[in-house]
Amino acid sequence: MSEKVKINKVETPIDQRETFVSLSKNFSDGTLSVAEKLRVLYALQQTDTEIDRIVSLRGALPQEVEAIEQELASLKSKIAANKELISGFEATIEKNKNDIGDLDNDIARYHEQLGKVTNSREFDSINKELENLGLLREIAQKHINEARMSISEKKDAIEAINDRITIREEDLAAKKSELDNIVESTAKDEAALEAKRKSYTEKLDERTLSAYNRIRASVHNHLAVVPVYENSCGGCFNAITPQKLVDIASGDKLVICEHCGRILVNPLADAE
Numbered sequence: 001m002s003e004k005v006k007i008n009k010v011e012t013p014i015d016q017r018e019t020f021v022s023l024s025k026n027f028s029d030g031t032l033s034v035a036e037k038l039r040v041l042y043a044l045q046q047t048d049t050e051i052d053r054i055v056s057l058r059g060a061l062p063q064e065v066e067a068i069e070q071e072l073a074s075l076k077s078k079i080a081a082n083k084e085l086i087s088g089f090e091a092t093i094e095k096n097k098n099d100i101g102d103l104d105n106d107i108a109r110y111h112e113q114l115g116k117v118t119n120s121r122e123f124d125s126i127n128k129e130l131e132n133l134g135l136l137r138e139i140a141q142k143h144i145n146e147a148r149m150s151i152s153e154k155k156d157a158i159e160a161i162n163d164r165i166t167i168r169e170e171d172l173a174a175k176k177s178e179l180d181n182i183v184e185s186t187a188k189d190e191a192a193l194e195a196k197r198k199s200y201t202e203k204l205d206e207r208t209l210s211a212y213n214r215i216r217a218s219v220h221n222h223l224a225v226v227p228v229y230e231n232s233c234g235g236c237f238n239a240i241t242p243q244k245l246v247d248i249a250s251g252d253k254l255v256i257c258e259h260c261g262r263i264l265v266n267p268l269a270d271a272e
């Protein structure tokens with residue numbers, strides 16, 4: 001009989017707002033020693049800084065490309081809206097042309113009757129009818145003329161929008177090729193850095209990574225792990241207490257800047 005050992009893995013949900021301070025209690029847990037973990041974190045930070053530098057070479061180009069693409073989409077939907085209006089006006093023209101055809105038939109019939117009238121009362125009544133039909137015909141013709149004018153206006157508008165589209169498509173192609181060139185020229189370096197980044201993140205537990213990512217995202221210089229700079233924090237430049245300086249120098253203690261929450265490391269600490 002084999003005895004099966006059931007292991008209940010208890011997982012604490014990762015608090016997205018977690019900082020290094022809240023991690024410090026359990027920092028040495030896991031497979032890495034504190035010294036190793038600090039080295040991996042610092043290496044990760046340096047890799048991310050290099051990736052940031054590559055991404056910054058693209059400047060505002062990605063946003064510019066996106067803005068032009070949005071403008072083009074909006075211009076194209078304006079054209080579609082104008083085309084829909086035009087087909088509405090064309091339907092109006094068609095309907096009024098049919099009405100005029102019917103009216104012309106009626107008018108011809110009344111003219112025929114007019115030749116056969118026998119008294120003045122009938123004559124007046126037919127003339128009155130012809131007058132009304134003539135009026136209706138004028139109104140229908142007016143609708144046709146108005147619709148034709150509207151169509152011509154909409155066609156002008158479409159032409160102007162198309163001119164704008166041509167210009168913006170050229171802008172887009174230029175910006176895209178500029179961006180592609182930059183991306184292409186740095187693609188190899190970036191891929192290598194991403195691979196390095198992956199190897200570091202795989203060594204770290206999720207809680208530490210989450211804290212690292214959170215701090216990096218919340219500070220303007222995107223530095224979550226910093227070296228000491230002239231006895232001050234390399235992230236916020238506030239002074240570090242002498243005891244903490246000693247701890248940082250040892251390379252095997254987690255030291256967090258009390259001012260900004262960043263991890264302070266000694267890049268020169270001996271590798272084990």
Ligand SMILES: [Zn+2]
Pocket residue numbers: 233234235236237238257258259260261262
């Ligand atoms: Zn600081």
